[in-house]
Amino acid sequence: MSDIVPVPSSTELQKAPSFFAEARRTFHAALMERVLFTDEKGIPANADSSNRASVAIAIGILQRIGTEIKGERLAGQMSGRKFEEIVANYIRATFAELAHLRPGTWTIEQITARNQAVLARFEQYGHLAALARASAKDPELRTALGNDYTIAPDIVVVRALEADANINLPKELVDEDVCRLASLREVNGGLPILHASISCKWTMRSDRAQNARSEALNLIRNRKGRLPHVVVVTGEPTPSRLSSLALGTGDVDCVYHFALPELVAAVEELQQSESADLLRIMIEGKRLKDISDLPMDLAI
Secondary structure (H helix, E strand, O other), rough: OOOOOOOOOHHHHHHOOOOHHHHHHHHHHHHHHOOOOOOOOOOOOOOOOOOOOHHHHHHHHHHHHOOOEOOOOOOOHHHHHHHHHHHHHHHHHHHHHHOOOOOOOOEEEEEEOOOOOOOHHHHHHOHHHHHHHHHOOHHHHHHHHHOOOOOOOOEEEEEHHHHHHHHHOOOOOOOOOOOOOOEEHHHHOOOEEEEEEEEEEOOOOOOHHHHHHHHHHHHHHOOOOOOOOOEEEEEEHHHHHHHHHHHOOOOOEEEOOOOOHHHHHHHHOOOHHHHHHHHHHHHHHOOOEEEEHOOOOOOO
């Protein structure tokens, strides 16, 4: 008697979700557990309670993500810190899976200190340490510089330098006579390389949008060498506020929304044509993307 091979059920035949899809769900679950609460009136924590459209869109996003978790609204800085931590954990989990596309030794770090010494640890900004020492000794220089050189990203993606043994794995590519100024080569005595600077804005009022632009422009102006990726991650539900940062070019690479498809669906459901058009312009102009796009873009 031949063995009977069981026929797979329709459920078993369904394609399993991709790793990035599962990571996105885990990201949203962490936000709902720690940041994305609703208050006693049912208003989500990322909504502006005084703005009817903001509340309606935020509710629409939350309904699409999953079951709401009621709780007290966190203070602005506290919710921001938790948002940064969750974003950093998401990037660690997803970017590590792209080693075949972007090899190297990487560190993703949430920054808590807010001074120029943070960036002075990296190759492109090592000179800021000398600048800080000079301005500390010279009040006139300190007055002239102001705080323009003081930049503190929320999250950094850092690449370690490579030993000659790694560089020469396929064959002897470098020796003592060449590539003596290359930043990536460990033997040259440089600092780790800042690959990306990520600013996290849980919500985006006008002042926060301008702060993100200022941070980005300072990164551009103060660098020596390759410019790192400069991006913003946000939970802001209102398209008009998103546009205050996402529209235009020259400062941030792109703005990444924590739930872009859900945002688009919520706006369409409310039949707000102006907001829908604004979203379309930002998305088609490659100025606004979903959080799931971020690790792939960091692999460029």
